[in-house]
Amino acid sequence: MRLPGWISQHLAAARALLVFTVLLGIAYPLVVAGVGQAAFYTQANGSxxxxxxxxxxxxxxxxxxxxxxxxxxxxxxxxxxxxxxxxxxxSNLGPESVVDTLGDPAIDPESGEGNGSKQSLLTQVCARSKAVGEREGVDGSRPFCTPGGVGAVLGLFREGGLTGRITKVVSLNEPASSYDRATKAAKKNDSAFVASYEGVPVELAVFGEDYSKAIVTPIRGNAPAKPAVPGDAVTxxxxxxxxxxxxxxxxxxxxxxxxxxxxxxxxxxxxxxxxxxxxxxxxxxxxxxxxxxxxxxxxxxxxxxx
Structure with a gap:
């Protein structure tokens, strides 16, 4: 008795599935594992x-x-x-990650939820370079890093938005440790990594202020072009x-x-x-x-x- 065509097709598919399951799902993995254990024992077991x-x-x-x-x-x-x-x-941070997210100074950064701060890639590199330099007794300075080990980045505010006279300059990665809450201005005992930019005094960043309209301007500084601390030590x-x-x-x-x-x-x-x-x-x-x-x-x- 000849089976209907659709049944023959399904049986052929089932046979093919069984054959390839045995070959590729059982035999092939066993052969590969066997060769690995016999010829590459150390590598196959995680070195x-x-x-x-x-x-x-x-x-x-x-x-x-x-x-x-x-x-x-x-x-x-x-x-x-x-x-x-x-x-x-x-870290999934790219070369444009140069501005830190400031943390709430009223919250302990060591608390369970943290204070919301987040370092940019630039600040991570700067902080690591400074720490390695201190540990190894060499100059840990790098271009676009402040002496304190954060990204040397200014936020410029201009009269016309992108053009015009500079009206305000903020060191975006240097938060004010203390400031007048009424005026939201840093107290005189705080100072930025550079005193002024094109004649305008540089202010420290204040948590809660909106700096989204600032023109982000990294400052190279006078660090050597080839830092003493190599790149793989900081990335x-x-x-x-x-x-x-x-x-x-x-x-x-x-x-x-x-x-x-x-x-x-x-x-x-x-x-x-x-x-x-x-x-x-x-x-x-x-x-x-x-x-x-x-x-x-x-x-x-x-x-x-x-």
Whole structure:
């Protein structure tokens, strides 16, 4: 008995579904997993690093060594609270993010909800550069950053909106720590990173004021064109989990780590060179240093004294 055409078609489709389910849903994954376990066991299992029988991390994931001066520091992370593999992400802030969101001075910024403040990408870079400079004993200044470590950005108000005489100038990222609530003007004990702009005194920003009509004007300042603090020390990677830093950032940290471990800087410099990987295939990417692997070798060769 010959089956109707529509039934034959459905049976053929069911057979095809069964065959491809077995091939692509069971056999192929098992083959790939088997090859991974047989030929690439370490990579297939997360490139886990163990020391003295304990898992200390993965060579593929960055981790924090903050407040440990005897270790090389990783680059910043925007993944969760930092280096969280379950929240891998970037800050999603672009080059036009130069103006901070001011927080309510009447609310404790450490409270559960916070005070509403939010740093721009520029201020994040400036603050990190200042902090790294202080930690490593170098000049942490950068173009378009104030000495206090925020974005050096002025808001210009002109008579004609976009043209005309400047009537008011505000340092948008420097909030007044105290001000007269009646006049909403900063008190005399506060001062901006620059006293005046084209002859107009510069005011500090006041929470609650509307600066949306201001012409945003970044000020370069007199910082060197090539900062002492390299770029990867002040910016996070796209994943927030980058385990590497640049050789320049590693070299910047040599003196601090050498002092903390009581080791000659030349020995650590050689160690950094040994753990610097070149470009992939000789032309892709940049040379890099794996921070976790370097710090583990540090503990083996030059353990911290005391």
């Amino acid at each position: 886990i690093i163990e020391r003295d029988g304990q898992k200390v991390g993965s060579s593929l994931l960055g981790q924090s060594f903050e407040d440990r001066p005897e270790y090389f520091q990783s680059r910043p992370s925007a993944a969760g609270v930092g280096y969280d593999p379950t929240s891998t992400s970037a 996070s990677s796209g994943s927030g989990l980058d385990p590497h830093i640049s050789p320049a950032y590693a070299q910047l940290q040599l003196a601090r780590v050498a002092r903390a471990r009581g080791v000659e800087g030349a020995r650590l410099r050689k160690l950094v060179d040994e753990h610097t990987t070149g470009r992939a295939l000789g032309f892709m990417g940049e040379p890099a240093v794996n921070v976790l692997e370097l710090n583990l070798v540090l503990d083996q060769r030059y353990p911290k004294k005391g």
